[in-house]
Amino acid sequence: MGRRTMATEPEPQGPAGRRIGPPTQGGRRPGPRATGHTAGLTTVPTTLPAVQPLPTKGGDSTPEWLEPAMAANGIGSFDWDIRRDLIEADHRAATILGVAGPNLSLSSEAFLALLHPEDAPVVRRRVERAVAELGQCGAYYRTVFPGGALHAVRFRGRVLADAFGRPSRMVGFIWDATAELHKREDADRLAALREDRSRFIKEAARALSEAVTVRDVARVFAELPLPGLPPDGLVLAAFETGRLQVLGATGYPRETVANYDRMPLEPFQPAAEAIRNRLPIFLASRAEYQERYPEAWPKAAAAGRSAWAFLPLVASGRTIGLCVVSFDEARELDADERTLLSTLGGLVAQSLARARLHDAEHELAAGLQRVMLPRTVPSVPGVTTAVRYLPAGSGLQIGGDWYDVVPLPGGHVGLVIGDVQGHDVHAAGIMGQLRIALRAYAAEGHPPAAVMARASRFLADLDTDHFATCTYAEVNVDYGVVYAVRAGHLDPVVRRADGSSAVQSVVGGLPLGLSADQEYQVTRFSLDPGETVVLCTDGLVESRAMDLDTGMSRLCDSVAGDLPFADGDPIEALADRIANRAADSAEREDDIALLLLRWDGPEGGLAAQQLRRRIGQADLARVSELRGELRDALRRWGVAELIDTAELLASELVTNAIRHTDRDAMFTARLYREDGREPRLRIEVEDESDLWPKRRTPGEQASSGRGLMLVEALADSWGVEPRGSGKRMWFELTAGGEGN
Incomplete structure (x- = not known):
């Protein structure tokens, strides 16, 4: 019966404001607050008193026309004499209460002793209230049979008054409610299960909506806790060119998964039928699998499963994959369970389609970025360079930032860092054209100011409505002299030989593409052997949450100080330190290009x-x-x-x-x-x-x-x-x- 009590019944009703006392005793009437023999309901005895059979007085008092209906429905009756505190019940009531004998007669204390200790206080309060108000009461309660078994019982009773309006008797019915209560418990359990499933669908939708890549979708799917039907095996596979590619699996040995990975689908397989018809297939037992798909059964039998659900993943009108949910024991899934699995398949399908699109866009962006940026940085005697590129982490993950290292006539080297306005494929295309043009102007031997002026004119002639910021620096490898030109870009940062760093001021001009006649000034500064020039784009030092001055100060802090121990060149360790701090920052919103050059001195070294x-x-x-x-x-x-x-x-x-x-x-x-x-x-x-x-x-x-x-x-x-x-x-x- 569980822990249900009389709280499931309505409170007894009676005349408002009326207080009933017990009968007179010794010719005296008690005060208006006395309760007489109803005080026996205040305690529950620890032992069950002996039950005495009732004397027969011409048979049961139940009307003859009502007896067949009560007998057919297993309903017993009782009569509680309140003055004598004596409860009399027929044989059906005795049976329901678990007491042997044709009839029973017992006190209220003995009756309460039959109840479960948790239910007795509730019954007492309900009865006392009904007596006080001359009303009715009823409740569910549990009775403890002599063998210790619990049974659920329900009763309904009404208090009757004597000629003076005082409570005299309570009469009512009692019947076994175990089956009825079990139905309620089953209904409550099903309601809780439906609530759990509804909550699961919401949580699964949230988790799958946050999955970005195909790998994320596979991970989330494998970790989903299905309520009410925990599976023993899960498989998520993509369908391409007639084959299934396993994206994620749990509950299966690795070799079993490998046997199905990239497997061509044959028409006789349940997976093929589910994908072909775009409808789920449920197999409740091994016998059903063998009967419906005899050709596919030998391979499926080796997995050791006994029930399966094949869920096609349909998105935008086409099947893109398959989910397989399997169980070790035979299992006939009901309508709710099938609906839950079908809904889950729809969620996974939409998330997988979105993730595949994201991965395709990412691969496109990565390929385009590889084409736009130099694959390798040329090695120039006397200097050491290091480069890094960090995508923004959203959209196509590509923008207009670029870097370049250009060997120049006379043994010099040119450094280029720039950023085309925008963060899309159009900006990346303009960046590619501008990078090639600027590299060509520099390789022809033009001085830095002329290189920048020609690049600005080139971008203006493209008529793209885009501009670009850029810094171009020509380094004299023999003497460590840097001739820098800046077009709306950031000043470089110089790391000195003693580990300190500072921003190197360079005269600035307008960004490229704003004016075809723009002229630029050259700023010269020198490097000592071992000193490093750091060039970067604004994504490293500026965001909505960080102003430029703060960002440049942080960059100087990253550049300065002792370099971490590394097996390779220290300049690579410095580049990693700068890039890692940027990658770990939650403030980063733009892509980043980073170029470092250390002047090692001319070949053979310097005398001074x-x-x-x-x-x-x-x-x-x-x-x-x-x-x-x-x-x-x-x-x-x-x-x-x-x-x-x-x-x-x-x-x-x-x-x-x-x-x-x-x-x-x-x-x-x-x-x-x-x-x-x-x-x-x-x-x-x-x-x-x-x-x-x-x-x-x-x-x-x-x-x-x-x-x-x-x-x-x-x-x-x-x-x-x-x-x-x-x-x-x-x-x-x-x-x-x-x-x-």
């Missing part, structure tokens, strides 16, 4: 740290830039105490060269470090004039003529040397020397 620049005869502003580069170089080389003197004397030599000649001048600064001696700085300025400088003694009012006097006074040593066609002026400073 060096800064070398050419200064155009008409480029007077270049003298100011040169002073700044010289200051930065001396600070990096660790001889900052030489900066003021070297800057002053270098300015004098360079100004003298471009003022008194009509050709370009070549400036070279070298720092020599010799064992046991202080570092020595040598600065040379070469020109193609045969006119040698003359030392003069200017008057007080003269505006020139003091350059050589300053060189002679401040330098440790200086001189002029012929160079065939031209000359070389030089001076040297020693760190910690007297000339400083």
